Amino acid sequence: MADRSERSGVEILCVGTELLLGNILNGNARWLSEELATLGLPHFRQTVVGDNRDRLIALVQEIAQRSRVLIVTGGLGPTPDDLTTEAIAAAFSVPLEERVDVWSDIQEKARSRGRTPSPETRRQALLPVGAEVLWNPTGTAPGMIWTPVPGFSVLTFPGVPSEMKAMWKATAVPWFRSSGLSKGVFVSRLLHFWGIGESTLAEQVADLLEGVNPTVAPYAGRGEVKLRITACADVSSKAWVLVDQIEQELRQRTGNLCFGVDEDSLASVVLKRLGQTGQTLSVAESCTGGGLGAELTAVPGASSVMLGGVISYSNAVKRDLLSVPEDLLTQHGAVSAQVAEAMALGVRRLTGSDWALSITGIAGPDGGTPEKPVGLVFVGVAGPDGCSTEMLRLGPTRGREWIRIVSAGEVLNRLRLRLMVND
């Protein structure tokens, strides 16, 4: 904990009862957090509080004791529950005064929309004595930059995301850059892994997770694990060198488990690789019911590689469309390596694609048996050099959606590995 006699860091305070009621997602906090990280500003805490004057005053006083800068969003509008400016002034016992230029600006904006400003909007021209106006280029509610006590500054923004962002870029960023608070430039890169659990990966790179610059932090997704590398230097080129070095080290240790960086997905990586060699892809899906196709076609430009496929949810569709032999279905069951293979070969033949993927399994919650429990999935990858299948035991506990998503990831990853071998 920061010594309260010595303020440090930037805090975010989002004001709005709608946040406490869960009516809206706090996208402002996320956006501001990313901006602070990019500016290299230390940021240790975020708070959400409702439109309540007393609680706001107490919270601002509390934050003023431990932080250097407070960024407040929300509560700057014209309605009676907009209390932010008034509460901040009261927290330091400073009176409000009307700013003539702000009131002119409000009237001007109303007029340009053919309206008369309502008397309520005039409240928005009130700022604490000594505060600087943080102009709002689009809306009527201005913000402020104010240093009510030495060593502590507060910046206010409306809760409307587009207004907040415009004001941030225009005024707050230059203010922070000149404030001397930013300790260099921060850059970061995300590495994506498939085929390893979060804890096992963390073990393999335990020493790197202890690093200070760059830092390496693990995140778990659905079947996927990510490592974020963040580095700081006086200029971005030097910071990227630090990131590159750690990335190289991480890739050396983890081999082909790392499948991409930043915005990459298994689908985008596989599509890109196929596209480079002019090859095409199709899918045959049973338990995923279209989810694999949806993931592939979520990637813009997928149509140059992805031809389509068959959702063979029923046995009749497996048989009639994909030509899966009836005796395979009766002898081994729809959830079997044999049927996965026949599905992949069938859709490849049908579409004429170079590669084909298949998935058949028991996603649950019902339909499991002792021999074929929920979470049992077979995937197939058919290509110019033949078809391989694999059995996955994903277990019943994480539910239907998880089984479907991980199945799709598993078969995409197998294709990715096959394509690497073919290189």
Add this chain to the structure above:
Amino acid sequence: MADRSERSGVEILCVGTELLLGNILNGNARWLSEELATLGLPHFRQTVVGDNRDRLIALVQEIAQRSRVLIVTGGLGPTPDDLTTEAIAAAFSVPLEERVDVWSDIQEKARSRGRTPSPETRRQALLPVGAEVLWNPTGTAPGMIWTPVPGFSVLTFPGVPSEMKAMWKATAVPWFRSSGLSKGVFVSRLLHFWGIGESTLAEQVADLLEGVNPTVAPYAGRGEVKLRITACADVSSKAWVLVDQIEQELRQRTGNLCFGVDEDSLASVVLKRLGQTGQTLSVAESCTGGGLGAELTAVPGASSVMLGGVISYSNAVKRDLLSVPEDLLTQHGAVSAQVAEAMALGVRRLTGSDWALSITGIAGPDGGTPEKPVGLVFVGVAGPDGCSTEMLRLGPTRGREWIRIVSAGEVLNRLRLRLMVND
């Protein structure tokens, strides 16, 4: 501000450096806020803090002085930066002890996935002496319910949303209901609407949005709008009567725009209705690439209705698998009412289903032309009484994913309305 000698209310604390870096949106805080509102629990503050032991300890001590209950999410995993349990124990100077039953559960879950639990996962079996285990039905990290000092309790949950939600429903809700913190019994019902915008719906029911008991609050989803009705009474039966009355009023005003309640989705509603009459369904998807099939098969038990379908992403697949005539494709283009109709009729014939849905459109970001801009989508519904198609203009601004999701919703809603007429 609450008097510090008298604790009141519930606070949420989300732990994770990824939140402070803006890597992820704080969806957990929003979800928990909604739940607290539904339970009628007073909730005044939310905080986000990083994976930092000292700051966590100080914050927990601070909250223990002002609040009755603290809900913590995140930092329960097996990696070294997962510090939540340890820090909370340290905040009250209570030692950790290994829970034999938790360690057994972790080993059991690993075994069911064919893995050996890594030594790091054993850390997750450590809980403060005196804490109760809050079991995790899906993942390995358990939470806890602990009253370290009289009048203050802390509940911990993993940051993984699906795990947190399952644990919340199974254990936390009953605990809160029996805690006496809730002022009366709150019950709530969510109504789902399709085919109307949030602001238009809000206008139509403006007087009801002003109500105090029940309250009615609008939420916008992707293409969907929801109204949550929440009522309070001394017993739940009385509260439900209040909810029922408002629901009736809302349905009267909005006609067939309301498609379901609570966990219903367009897909589940359509599948249920078809299932009741023993009818079957198939799909032919171009721009959604499997997303419609995935939505339908996300519903457990879909297999009794949904036979499957064809992902006809390329024109060749439209022609060869769905028998869309070549001259339709050349004359009208793949994105046309004619091709949507031929796709729906083709997949219905192919699978022998009673009903068939088709989608063909331009999801962007590329591929738009002045005549056929991004966001232009045609959908088809083929059934025993013929095929109807419709043109949607979804616009380019909200992006590829939004266009795909709304297209799937639109065609499902059209089938829903057709089935209502047939009743």
